[in-house]
Amino acid sequence: MTIIGVAGGTGAVGKTIVDVLTQDSKHKVVVLTRKAREHDSILSRATQVEVDYTDINSLIKALEANNIHTVISAISLYSEEDSTAQLNLIKAAEKAGPTERFIPSEYSFIQTEDLLPHDPSIKLFLDAANLLKSTNLQFTRVIPGFFMDYWAMPHVQSHLEHLTFGVDMASCTAVVPGDGNDKIGMTYTYDMAAFISQLLERKDWEEFSVIVGDGVTYNQLVELGEEVRGRKFKVVYDSPEKVREGNVTVPPQPESVGYSGAELVETTALVDRLVLAKVFDFPANVRANARFPDLKLVKVRELVTKAWEGKP
Structure with missing residues (x-):
């Protein structure tokens, strides 16, 4: 042991x-x-x-x-x-x-x-x-991309603080940086932990251990949300210029959020800059997924549907 x-x-x-x-x-x-x-x-x-x-x-x-x-x-x-x-x-x-x-x-x-x-x-x-x-x-440096949990909260098992990034499934609204077509690789936190558990059994570690449960754009998240929630989303697009200037629109946040208005602007601007810089778009050749065939990773559609289908 x-x-x-x-x-x-x-x-x-x-x-x-x-x-x-x-x-x-x-x-x-x-x-x-x-x-x-x-x-x-x-x-x-x-x-x-x-x-x-x-x-x-x-x-x-x-x-x-x-x-x-x-x-x-x-x-x-x-x-x-x-x-x-x-x-x-x-x-x-x-x-x-x-x-x-x-x-x-x-x-x-x-x-x-x-x-x-x-x-x-x-x-x-x-x-x-x-x-x-x-x-x-x-x-080894474990890289799961963005945590998928955020778009299923609060209706998913997660220990993360409930925050909204880009698409708010609860209010059916979205604030999207750029044109919304930047790919975001993401993984459910419990899948990342299962990946780490399997990593511990491997003798050879690479510097980066990249695992990606799914990859979607903000536009695709909006489409999925509209399908699951059964209604059109109100979508605002922040231009790359606005993002660079930090003049971003903050999406609706849960009442329990523990950040000030200024902190939410700063956090939103940071995440938007990173999305536009394509840091969450992981090419297949850097991912470890193929080396862990027994690892079952949840997809965004499955997680979001389970969390939000039938919710008022």
Whole structure:
């Protein structure tokens, strides 16, 4: 039985990974967390260990005391402090005797230096990748594209915060960047976690492990939404110029959203820039799908139909 340490395992992506891994008898899961222990039906299936990401020596001791072979980081990288936490964890993993493998926190698109003008926070992810390249740790960067969950929420099992990107199935409206024909590769979070579970069984890891459940455009999402919801959607198109200027239209958001108006504008503009830069359009030759034939990935039509068919 391989012992897997999940850093940030109480967060949205981390808890999804913990949920899937703890249902496989081949893995024992240790959740590394900055918080005091949390108790729920998922985390109770794992061992929770409170750690201090500012103290590399204590991280080494935690990894060794729990005999952790592989670290999966799901630390949300929103700040330099978050980045330092992950970098310290990588340094500790390199020095910890039992630790041989590391999956850094990415779970989006293939992040490269040329994309920094679109999203300066990419530097935080590149810093981790560059540090891993300087170690003896085996590592891979998991790339699922956009999370498909967003267009089925709140009627789908998901730990993500409910946000609207582009197409709002609830209000039957859409705000589309450009002409709406940019392809968006996407994967359901639980399918990504199942992919990670299978990755752990493979001896050879490539730098990027790209998995794509489906690929659609915003225009196709609108068409699907109209078909499933049985009504025409109100669609607004934001020009590339508006997107570049950050003068974007924010689609309707759920009442529970925890962002300010300014933050929603910033987030919408960022995602729109990335979509127009085609970062979510993954050619077949970079995808790992063919190497995992037993992995059953849900398609957008299936997820959206199951979530929204018959809803008022």
